[in-house]
Amino acid sequence: MNDRTPFGEQNPAYGHLHFYFKIPRSIDRKMNIAAIRKRKNSSEKIIMLTCYDYSTALLLDSLGVDLLLVGDSLGMVMLGYDSTVPVTMEEMLHHCKAVSRGAKNSLVVGDMPFLSYQISNEEAIKNAGRFLKEAGCDAVKLEGGIEVADKISAMVKAGIPVMGHVGLTPQTASSLGGYKVQGKDLDSAKKLLLDAKAVEEAGAFSVVLECVPAPLAALITEKISIPTIGIGAGPECDGQVLVTHDLLGMFEKFTPSFVKKYANLAPIIKDAINNFIEDVKNDNFPDDDHSFSGNSEVIEKLKWGK
Template identity: 50%
Template sequence: MNASQFSPAQTPEPAAPASPDKTATGGGGHSLYGGVVNRRVTVRDLAAAKQRGERWAMLTAYDSLTAGVFDEAGIPVLLVGDSAGNCALGYESTVPVTMDEMTILSAAVVRGTKRAMVVGDLPFGSYQESPAQALRNAARLMKEAGVGAVKLEGGERSARTIELLVESGVPVMAHVGLTPQSVHALGGYPVQGRGEEAAHRLQRDAKAVQEAGAFAVVLEAVPAELAAQVTAELAIPTVGIGAGVGCDAQVLVWTDMAGMNPGHTPKFVKQYADLRGVLGAAARQYADEVRGGTFPDQAHSFK
């Protein structure tokens, strides 16, 4: 699935839009948001959205119930990210996440959805050894969990791996810029692509994964102007996270987006809810009613 395969003829069948706002959806009946209703979103749909200039949203998901909510909301792509390490499994980084954990979480998200493309992350240590190792683990996510694509980090260094996966029938979403699995090598989570040399390196990485056959590429923690330039240069969609509005799509970790994570919020995160506050208030009210003997009342008791 290299860029040359994404021809204008490969567009999804027209379908009714979820919203009458055709300008916002980039083409009405072809829209990713609500336009695909009887099947899962595919790489062809994402390629067609790039061609017509339609932006789209991606969120992470780690369980069937949350994934089902996002699927019903019309989110076209769900990423079972190794960010589950920080946001669901209690690790300090993504590094400890295992293939067993990613397979279980990915399968849950697939079971909870009907429409969204589900992309499963290949965790640290599951693909760096060799392209053959990457294929073995990518095939596991597709066969055992049912994901429609996998994601892996790295630009030029991962090009041969991406080539083998794509040649073997595995759709690949690449990830360049800030690569969280390299947190120890990077010494933290610094912005990438600042300065002429770093910007050229990021551009080379983005072009390398496109040439290798990736159907999309995540740009993380990249200056907005550089991300917009890379987006204009590529034929495949770019997915920004901390990379400005010039990307073709945006992704956020759902627990960041919904206000579940405590502590520091990254600059690029917008919180669309205070779910941690809502859940905390509900738990406190429940505990108060149990202590006060008002729950369960007659309405919540059997006769």
């Protein structure tokens, strides 16, 4: 069928009564789990960025970002917490709903907050299901390896796509000695490899490797069959993720050493706001170009009570 043939033109192969339908040249297609899996060992890297609101989702979605991660990092970036630990299910669902409304093509992944999955398999399935059913997410992400493999397996069996996360796990960073590189000695490197394999065997469709030495991340990527998505884990992973506010230079409180700033928007935003403040104080805004004109006769009648 020729997509350039307009509706109603006769199809010479079938006579008068058959017509071509006009088919659009390109149809936007929602990213899906199978497509992400196919990126394993592919020349086309997986692109994932954090996203916490509707307007940012529209922008990232329009640029072809594969996955939008509504990370519990929103606790620090958007809500002002000192860590990700205080973030609640209701806060995560609120932000996931907004992102899902703006993401027409990107796959939306909701981050399961602390204690939303650790208590029991049943609790994990129930809370993960809320991300899909209430918030419109396509998948969930949870932190941990061997110790949460049963939770991942239970969720996958319930029909919930799961992304794993090993290495530095911010929800339990205090037990890991803080926010630092993981897997630097033999024992911890072995543990990370076993964690990644456990996540794979439990049925996760991909796994985030955070703050892992590049050679170890490369080895893990080679040894498991699901895509790896790195954040501070070197170039050999199957994809990369960053906090959007970090790469745009919008969050000045702290920037991890592995982040490359592609812009420095904080000073630009500050300049714009300062200019607005000065214009308002000096009666330069709003001016005639930014005000609505009215009917002078109407105003005069109002003045005289007519």
